[in-house]
Amino acid sequence: AGRGGSQQAAPSAGLGPRGSGRAGAAQRPMLPSRSPQPPTPLEPAATAGVGEEEEDADPLGLDGELFEYVAHRLDHGEAFVAYRLLEHPMVLHSLVDGLPLACLHLRVVPRRGAPAEQRVQSLIARRPDRGASDFLGVVSADDQEFELVMTNLTAHDVLMFDIGGESREMEPEFWERTDASFWSGRHRNDRRLNRSNILWPMTPNVCTENNLHFQDFGEHRRLVLRARAPGDASDDAAEPSGTGAGGGSSGSAPPDDDFEGFPVFVYPTHGSKTAERFAKTAWSCPECIMVVGSPALLDGDVREGRNIQVERPTASAAGAAGGAAGGVGAGGGDAAGSDELGQAAVSLGVSRERLVQVLGIDERFLRELPADFQREVLAVAFQSADLSTLEDELPAPPQPSQAKRTSSTASVDSSASGGGGASSPSALGARPADVAAGRRVLGAGLSHSLLIEKFDFARQAAAATLSLGVRDGLLLRDADEAAEAEEADAQITRQLDQLVATRTNELLEDVRSHAVYSTPECVVCMESSPPPDTVLYQCGHRCVHMKCVDSSRLRRCPMCRAPIVALLPSAAAEGPGAGRTQRL
Numbered sequence: 001a002g003r004g005g006s007q008q009a010a011p012s013a014g015l016g017p018r019g020s021g022r023a024g025a026a027q028r029p030m031l032p033s034r035s036p037q038p039p040t041p042l043e044p045a046a047t048a049g050v051g052e053e054e055e056d057a058d059p060l061g062l063d064g065e066l067f068e069y070v071a072h073r074l075d076h077g078e079a080f081v082a083y084r085l086l087e088h089p090m091v092l093h094s095l096v097d098g099l100p101l102a103c104l105h106l107r108v109v110p111r112r113g114a115p116a117e118q119r120v121q122s123l124i125a126r127r128p129d130r131g132a133s134d135f136l137g138v139v140s141a142d143d144q145e146f147e148l149v150m151t152n153l154t155a156h157d158v159l160m161f162d163i164g165g166e167s168r169e170m171e172p173e174f175w176e177r178t179d180a181s182f183w184s185g186r187h188r189n190d191r192r193l194n195r196s197n198i199l200w201p202m203t204p205n206v207c208t209e210n211n212l213h214f215q216d217f218g219e220h221r222r223l224v225l226r227a228r229a230p231g232d233a234s235d236d237a238a239e240p241s242g243t244g245a246g247g248g249s250s251g252s253a254p255p256d257d258d259f260e261g262f263p264v265f266v267y268p269t270h271g272s273k274t275a276e277r278f279a280k281t282a283w284s285c286p287e288c289i290m291v292v293g294s295p296a297l298l299d300g301d302v303r304e305g306r307n308i309q310v311e312r313p314t315a316s317a318a319g320a321a322g323g324a325a326g327g328v329g330a331g332g333g334d335a336a337g338s339d340e341l342g343q344a345a346v347s348l349g350v351s352r353e354r355l356v357q358v359l360g361i362d363e364r365f366l367r368e369l370p371a372d373f374q375r376e377v378l379a380v381a382f383q384s385a386d387l388s389t390l391e392d393e394l395p396a397p398p399q400p401s402q403a404k405r406t407s408s409t410a411s412v413d414s415s416a417s418g419g420g421g422a423s424s425p426s427a428l429g430a431r432p433a434d435v436a437a438g439r440r441v442l443g444a445g446l447s448h449s450l451l452i453e454k455f456d457f458a459r460q461a462a463a464a465t466l467s468l469g470v471r472d473g474l475l476l477r478d479a480d481e482a483a484e485a486e487e488a489d490a491q492i493t494r495q496l497d498q499l500v501a502t503r504t505n506e507l508l509e510d511v512r513s514h515a516v517y518s519t520p521e522c523v524v525c526m527e528s529s530p531p532p533d534t535v536l537y538q539c540g541h542r543c544v545h546m547k548c549v550d551s552s553r554l555r556r557c558p559m560c561r562a563p564i565v566a567l568l569p570s571a572a573a574e575g576p577g578a579g580r581t582q583r584l
Contacts, residue, residue, distance in 0.1 A: 059295045063204050066105055066149065070288070071493045073500045077549075077567040080500050081291050082492045088123035089149075090135050090285055092266055092461050094277035100153045100289045101277065101461070102161060102199065102266050106137040106468075109145040109208070109222075120144055121474050124466070126285055133283060133464045134261075138430045140474035142227045145438050148207040152199035155293025156563050157274040158306075159199040160455045163466065164212070164262035165191035168457045175454070178307060182452050190215055193223075193262055193435060198451050200302050202293065213395070213437040220349040221395055221437035227470035228432045261467030270454035281462045288492050290499055296555045297563050307452040340374040341366060348442050350390055359385050387442060395437045430469030517541055523558045524548035537566040 058069040059079040068084040085091070089105040108120040121140040126132070139146065150161045162168070169186040177184075195211035213221045264283075268275040341363065345352045356363050359381040366374055521528035522545045534546045539562035544554070549567060556563055 060155070060202050060291060060293050060298065062151070062202055062291070066103075066151065066204065070489050071496060073496055075500050075503065076569070077294055077296065077564065078503070079293055079295050080496055080503070081293075082288060082496045083291065084288050084488075084492075085286065088125065088285065090124045090126075090283055090464070090466070091289060092464075093282055093284060095280040095282055096277045099277075099292055101274070101281065102153055102159055103151040103289075104161075104163075104264070104466070105147075105149040105151075106139070107147045107149055108139050108141075109147055111145075122146065123474075124285065127467075133462065135283070135285070135464060135466050136261075136430065137466055137468045138471045138474060139225055139433075140471060142225075142433075142470050142472070144225055145208075145222050146225050147223070148194050149204050150194070150197075150199055150207070151204045152201050153289070153291050154274050154277075155201050156297045157201065157269045157272045158451075158453060159269070159274075160265075160267040161197050161199050161205070162189050162192045162194070162265040162267075164193040165189040165265075167263075167265055167460065168267065168455070170457050178452055180309065180311065180450055180452070183450075187457075189265075202298055203302075209441050210435060210437050212435070217395070217437075219395055219437070220441040222439050222441055224436040224438035225433050225468055225470065226436045228434055230431075261465045264461070264464040264466055266461035267455040267457055268459065270456045272456075275456045275459055278456070278459045278461060283462060283464045288488070290492070290496055292499070292503065294564065294566065296553065299555065309450045309452060310447050311450050339367070340371060340378055344378060348387075348390065349440060354390070358387065358390055391440050391442050393440055395440075430471040433468045433470045435468065517543075517559075519543040519559075522548055524552055524554075533569060535568040536562075536564050537568055 058064075058081060059072055059074065060081050062069070062081075062083065066086055066089070068086055070082040070084055072079055072081040074080075085103075087105050087107055089103050091100050091104075092102045093100050104124065106122050106124050108122045110119065122138065124135055124137045127134045127136050148163060152159045166189060168189055171185040171187060174182055174184045174187055192211055194207040195209045195214060196205055196207050199205050208222050210221050210223050213219060268278045341355070342352060345355045348355065359378070361377065361381050366377060369377065517540070518532065519542070520531060522532050523543045525545065525548050527545075530545070532542050532544055534544055534549060535542045536544070536557045539557045539560050541557050541559050543557070543559055546567065546569060549564075554564060
């Protein structure tokens with residue numbers, strides 16, 4: 001993810017497996033291996049079917065801290081699930097079928113040791129004074145670490161989610177490449193705020209690292225939201241739109257608004273069924289959503305068949321220049337990873353000298369040892385060292401000529417009166433805030449997975465802009481009373497039943513519009529009496545019995561290996577029509 005177009009194939013650290021909630025404290029970073037290890041498959045999702053013991057369990061396994069499960073229905077292999085949204089996110093909906101595609105949460109990271117009653121609130125809301133594409137993320141206290149949690153709400157396709165920077169475009173020169181050079185030219189977006197940006201189905205991607213700071217200084221630092229002082233005008237006023245941290249032409253604010261924000265870009269996988277749903281999209285902040293997906297597709301390794309490569313970190317020029325601030329590259333060429341100590345420093349994102357101080361080892365003695373002994377000595381040193389001191393070290397202040405490059409604003413009117421946006425009701429009473437660099441992200445320099453995938457850059461989501469602010473004393477509405485909650489649940493359950501009733505007809509109509517290949521016998525049990533009675537959606541093959549699909553737990557079509565998204569019952573093909581292309 002250190003490259004401008006590099007994508008982390010695995011979800012970012014911060015959440016456990018789907019449905020498990022947040023993980024515990026971060027583990028002690030491990031020493032880097034000499035040979036990169038292959039990506040670890042994601043854990044399978046728990047599925048629930050009609051009549052099974054876990055009838056009330058969420059069959060799609062969305063994270064319970066972000067999505068409150070309400071009810072679900074199972075029909076022809078698809079799960080229809082209703083959720084109440086927690087933490088007030090913004091949601092991308094497809095206007096083709098009305099279903100959600102992706103979701104963005106702004107979540108504050110609690111300070112260590114802070115009591116639960118002092119929990120800082122956060123939300124994303126649409127700005128009432130602006131257009132339908134302008135949103136404001138607000139936290140209730142200043143100088144807070146925060147996370148950007150992006151969730152893919154489709155069941156079988158990968159999405160790319162950029163916050164900030166510029167829109168990506170297809171470049172023929174790199175389009176057919178299958179190595180890391182694919183992410184070159186306009187395929188890249190170096191100036192996005194979130195470093196990790198690949199969304200796997202139904203899995204939250206938690207971004208805690210400030211990618212802009214990494215691009216400028218080579219340091220792995222956490223995201224911090226810091227309110228702008230009254231009367232403080234950003235240095236970005238003279239910077240052309242699209243070059244700042246919130247750059248981009250999409251959703252630009254007028255010059256009289258201190259709340260200039262980050263354009264949001266979401267891209268579907270090129271040639272996927274989900275790409276068709278991106279033909280018309282819209283952003284909103286709903287209270288509830290209904291998600292449709294096939295639990296069977298989430299069972300197993302969702303990265304099967306993907307071009308995923310493993311990249312080792314390298315010392316960047318920015319990191320070398322930032323050596324005085326403790327960045328990668330400080331301390332000479334060895335810090336780039338030419339020996340065990342250098343590799344450990346690079347993997348942790350600290351200078352070689354600083355790591356020696358924290359571990360309390362004699363570097364000259366260590367250099368005289370063979371490589372295997374070096375690893376053993378370092379392993380013992382890591383066991384007893386307190387690495388939290390490295391994590392808590394704040395970055396050195398940027399030079400004046402570089403300060404504007406890490407601002408969250410792309411164009412701000414320097415003549416605006418100080419705090420003008422803070423007293424404006426249209427800005428939800430919040431003060432404009434900039435994104436800063438916080439504590440060090442340890443272990444961010446380890447080898448990472450790089451997904452080489454074509455995304456449909458021409459069919460991106462509807463334009464949206466996310467501005468950020470601080471509203472002291474922000475109080476969110478308490479949860480609904482029991483009676484109100486029961487009434488709301490009943491209403492969304494009725495909508496869920498209505499969606500199930502119409503969904504099968506919609507899928508059948510979609511299959512009827514395409515030629516369907518029917519076989520005379522079931523390719524699972526090889527029986528022709530009765531002939532196959534089930535059409536596999538989306539490929540359209542009628543080649544199996546419904547009972548055989550249930551007994552063999554098929555996830556892919558036996559004929560073409562396409563994912564089975566839904567099972568559509570149909571009249572069995574008989575007579576001379578069987579075994580050739582037909583229309584239902």
